[in-house]
Amino acid sequence: MIGADTPWLQDALSGLAGYLIGGIPFxxxxxxxxxxxxxxxxxxxxxxxxxxxxxxxxxxFLLVFTLDLLKGLLPTLGIPWVVARAGGEPSPDLAVFxxxxxxxxxxxxxYLGFRGGKGVATSLGALLALDPVASAAAAVAWFATFGLTRIVSASSIAGAVGFVAAYFARTPEPWSRERLAMSLFAIAIAILLIGRHRKNLKRLMDGTEPRVSLRKGPKVNDESDKQPPARIVPAGLITSGALLAAAAIGAGAWLVRHASAPIEVAAGPLSLREAHRELTGQQRTTRVRFANDGEMLAVMCPRYNKVLVYRVDESLRTESGVEIALDGRPVAIATEGDVLRVLQRPPGDDKHLGPGWWECFALDGARRGPRVPAxxxxxxxxxxxxxxxxxxLSSGRAEGDATKPSPRLEVFDLASRADHGDAPSPAxxxxxxxxxxxxxxxxxxSGTRALIRLAHADQALAVDLSRPAEPKxxxxxxxxxxxxxxxxxxxxxxxxxxPGSPESEAIAMEIPGLSGGVARTGLGDASDSPSTATPFLAIARPEESCLExxxxxxxxxxxxxxxxxxPFNLGGTHPSGLAYSPHRGLLAVATKPGTVHLIEVRLRTGR
Structure with missing residues (x-):
């Protein structure tokens, strides 16, 4: 089966299927x-x-426009659906291709010797499936221009520009690996559409482009229903160009100022300031973990079976990282000291056949010891x-295969591993x-209790780990x-x-300088013990693109x-993983588009 292991072939075949459907000359x-x-x-x-x-x-006009629109809409929505229904895993860019x-x-x-149309309706249908909001902006630009000019070609070009502008204005991290194909596609389609209207542009310049009225249909050779031609005079072009240039310069200056301004928020007694953003180049980042008291940061990238490890310097910026290529698909990572542990499932369809494993790495990427069955x-x-x-934690037969073992929680004694690299003993x-x-x-x-969240039931299991050899x-x-x-x-x-909702990742934060517990902040109950109070939480709110x-x-x-x-502090992004280093007062936030944000957390001055 063509699946996640052959995304290039899947994309090529989907593009071919889309071509054969889109080529139907209605x-x-x-x-x-x-x-x-x-x-x-x-x-x-x-x-x-x-x-x-x-x-x-x-x-x-309405009939053909609707059919041509559906030629773009239905393949873009339908081909990924068909692949998923057939048991495959649609590649991230399948809809784009x-x-x-x-x-x-x-x-x-x-079917017509490669002589076709200009692609306005078909492009609109495809773009409507990929980004309905930007497509609505394109439609507004089209109708506004047509209402003023009654020139279809000018309206189509305005719609293409409107889509690109709306897409980039509201898309977080458009050049991340996850959105790169869509961003290039948006630009390419606009260029293609404008290029297909090059003769119309020349007629606009020459003043011979007709205004149109579609109220009735003339005979095949009858031009009587055409409206007087439209002309774009050179003076108008110069004035419009000057206005656009001035607007571009002003927008550019605003963008530079906006992009360079660090995001800072006062949250009660705390001050949060974004110190750095690391563009990983991966299509998705999920879990993050600090190591070595916050000097190192591990980032899990499950789409390409990798873990990235960065050094965090004194200015709280990441330095060139180490890329650890894995044999399986990572599902979780953990750190202690200078050791990174990565839990993996077999890749592709092998995940249904064999067990998973976890293995250890040094922070420089070197493997330590053998794989441990998981x-x-x-x-x-x-x-x-x-x-x-x-x-x-493993699901076993709870995934639907009755031949697999029961779901379970296994405990491994890490201290039992010999110096020569033997696997830890099951405890x-x-x-x-x-x-x-x-x-x-x-x-x-303390590590003496655990909570197991269930995937398909709004329930959690409480486990006593006071005796690790006998978890209860x-x-x-x-x-x-x-x-x-x-x-x-x-x-x-x-x-x-x-836990709360499945999307609400959260982490507790101990704040450097808050040695006197919550009473010192003026919040909460002064009776809380300074040694046990951890009063602050950072909670991911993906639907609101923020941390609470x-x-x-x-x-x-x-x-x-x-x-x-x-990017440029425009739009939002989807936080997907959190880590906190109390030694450095540093919060790391992974996002689905593949960027990691480092946020410094401090007590506000004078508190």
């Missing part, structure tokens, strides 16, 4: 059926809706705060109900998916971060929101 076929004449020999010679409408009337194929098919159809369909990995035990195991599909693992501050299931509780994560504190001073900063004391308070911005 305008030619309809005009031929009604008049018995090749539409390319009359009017403007184009097979598109505008020329058909001039010859046959407005209702035929389908759209490109459909547009090229309309412009250069093999069960079927491993989900998450954690290391206890003292570095003594590693815990691995304990907790088998879970086969109906429970575990997803995420959270350890308490001690409870089952409902998860408030409509609420925010919060810290649950026990009478012994231990605490664990309770919360004081998790009594009462609980939202102190502020830190906006997560795209």
């Amino acid at each position: 305008g030619y076929l309809i005009f031929k059926a009604i008049r018995g004449v090749d539409i390319r020999t009359v009017g403007s010679g184009n097979i598109g809706a505008t020329n058909v409408g001039r010859m046959l009337g407005f209702r035929y 389908s759209a490109l194929g459909a547009i090229l098919g309309h412009n250069f159809p093999v 069960g079927y369909y491993p989900d998450d990995l954690a290391v206890t705060p003292d570095g003594r035990f590693a815990l691995v 304990g195991r907790l088998d879970l109900d086969p109906a429970d599909d575990p997803d995420r693992l959270v350890l308490s501050a 299931l001690v409870g089952r509780s409902a998860v408030n998916t409509s609420g925010a994560p919060y810290l649950s504190r026990g009478p012994d001073g231990d605490s664990i971060l309770m 900063i919360v004081h998790d004391g009594s009462p609980r308070q939202t102190l502020g929101r830190f906006p997560m911005k795209g």
Whole structure:
């Protein structure tokens, strides 16, 4: 099966399928059926809706326009759907290649000797499937221009420019690997559409481009329904060019100032300032972890089976990183000291056949020791705060294969590994109900308790790890998916971060300089112990493109929101993973487009 392991072939075949669909010449076929004449020999010679409408009337304009639009819309939406329904994994750029194929098919159809239309309606349909908001902006630009000029060619060019402008204005990180294909496609389609209108541009310059009315259809050789030609005079061009140049200079100056301004937010007693953004060049980053007291940062990139490791310098900027190529698909990472542990599933369809594993790396990328089997369909990995035990969560038969073992939590004794590199010894195991599909693992501050979140039920399992050789299931509780994560504190001073909605990643933050506990901030209950209080949470809000900063004391308070911005501080981005280094007061935020944001967290001056 053509799947995730052969994305180039999948993209090529989807482009070919889109081309064959997009090449169906509806305008030619309809005009031929009604008049018995090749539409390319009359009017403007184009097979598109505008020329058909001039010859046959407005209702035929609407018919051809709709059919040509569907040639772009349906392949772009439908081909990825068909691949997914057939059991494949659509590549990230599959819809883009389908759209490109459909547009090229309309412009250069093999059925008509590669003599096709200009691609306005088909491009609109494809772009509507890829980015409905930017397509709406293009439609507004088209109708506004047409209302002022009644010139279809000028309106089409305005629509193309409107789409590109809207797309880049609202797309976070358009040149990230995840969005690179779409960004190049948007520019290429605009250039192609404008290039296909080069004769119209010349007629506009010469004053011979007709205004059109589609109220009724003339005879094939009747030009009586055309409106007086439109002319763009040189003085108008000079004035418009000067205005556009002035607007571009002003917009550029504003953009430079806006992009260079660091994002800073006051959140109660805290000050948050973005110190650096690292463009990883990967299509997606998910989990991040600090190592060596915040001097190193590991970034998980599951789409290309990699982990990147960066050094964080004194100015809180990343230095050139190490790229660790993995044999499997990473699903979790953990660090302790100078060791990086990576939990992996077999790549592609092999994930259904063999067990997963975890292995260790030095922070320079060198492998340390052998692979350690991690069960079927491993989900998450954690290391206890003292570095003594590693815990691995796997789904087993809960993924749907009754021949696999039950889902389980396995405990490995890291101290048992010999100096010559033997694998850690299994220390304990907790088998879970086969109906429970575990997803995420959270350890308490002391490492003596754990919480297992289930994937398809709004529930979590509580586990006692006070004796790692005998982990025990001690409870089952409902998860408030409509609420925010919060810290649950026990009478012994231990605490664990309770989950909220699946998208709400969260992390607790101990703030340097806050040695006196929460009472010193003027927030919460002064009776909280300085040694156990961890009153601040950073919570990812992907739907709002921000981090919510919360004081998790009594009462609980939202102190502020830190906006997560795209390139040039425009648009938003989707936070997908969090890590915090208390030694450096540094928060790392991974985003789905592939950028890692470093945010300095400090007590505000005078607090």
